[in-house]
Amino acid sequence: MKLKYLFIIMVLVTIFSNTVFSEDVNVDINQNVIIDINQETKINVYFFGTSTCPYCAQEKEFFTEYVKNNPDVRVYYFELDTQRNNSKLLLEFSKAFQERSTSVPITFISEKVWIGFSESIQGQMETIINNCRENTCKDSYTLLENQEEFREYLTNDKYVKYLGEEIKKEKTDKIGFFERIVTFFKNIF
Template structure:
């Protein structure tokens, strides 16, 4: 009798042991899945891939599902859908890592982002967690930006975001080159000459100031249009290659002009047919506006003139806005950051116009550019565009700063 009771007790104990210890193991193995979204050519994605290869050896019970988004439209759409559910903007940003109810966007290094990923994974293995896709379908996700970890404190200097140091430099460089293009300034210089003849600082300030501000706004809107176009198709590698080939052609064309001693000649507004008509049309319109009585309608006319001039300047800029905005979309940025960079670019673009105008306003004398300036500006611009084109085609990861 005692033996039967003991046997029954052992059977109950064995059943409870299996129920509370074996079942969780199966559930953990079934639920521990890491979803990794990456882009071909993305340097941060490549770093995380190396880390994940080490991680899978350390935790063989973890399953990693990888999705390439730059060349696969379906994977990109899936990532955008997951971002949308998580309250993220509708932009492809990689690398993106999903574990349970956690979403990590970006990757700095193994010591910072890698440790965070491993800690989340350990928590899942110890306590169990649902599949990320199932949680996301329930609108349950917690975003963790790897970007925050890239802000490092240096003695004396203070806080510096290491991953964003190069992009502002590129923005300032390209924006300055775009603004210093001789083709983009002839209308302003012509406008200044006409305003100087009036000998009225008030008229000069109102008309010239309106022209510069309107030019900045119009250029910003045109840059935004390029940005939104490339963001909509940012996961298509073909656009990057097309813009790269375009940049190569423009760079070679600029260098050819330098070699042939034809610097500063705008192919859109200088010519014998359509170019002359465009240039003469702008001159006639500008002269009419400057010499007319100063009214609200005249200021509206100046704004319309600025819009037309900036459309022409887009051709004179040799595609720099398109090249820059395509490079911008290669980087993992928030929506606000994208537009702040465009704002910085626009400010640098009109800064030279502003300086020239203020010097003329203060001294009431004409400011212009020498042939030597035009000569070297053509070479520098051509070389920079050529280099950017080569990088866009063959080494896009060098242009991914964030």
């Protein structure tokens, strides 16, 4: 009889030894996130800045609060002084928008671009976002030459962040062999 239970336990341990368990966790602004650029309900804002720029900090603060009250807006923030790939991405956006400036902050919404941040620019951005709610607007990324590469970068790069909202992200966590055995026995007894 004990041999039968031992055999069942060994079979179950073998089955569960390669299982990957996942759980949903909240991820906030300061952590890395996976982004779905294909969400139809979102108005996407692409914001490039640096950690030392005071106007970038003002714009970041504005958008962090703004998206809390406007869940249909997603603000992608690309920090240029921490990630080299973000600089390359800014050059691609600038080329697509025929914008030569690399000053920050620089923000892209639909087919519009803003350099700097002020109350006037904030108002213009809000107007464009409201227009995009009422009418269908192009997403800025559709103007890029390498759309698929950009989409892959947004989806896979661990340094891409967006502002102001908590999201759900599937976290894959491989549980060790010993932990599975302990969990299994706890569930039995």
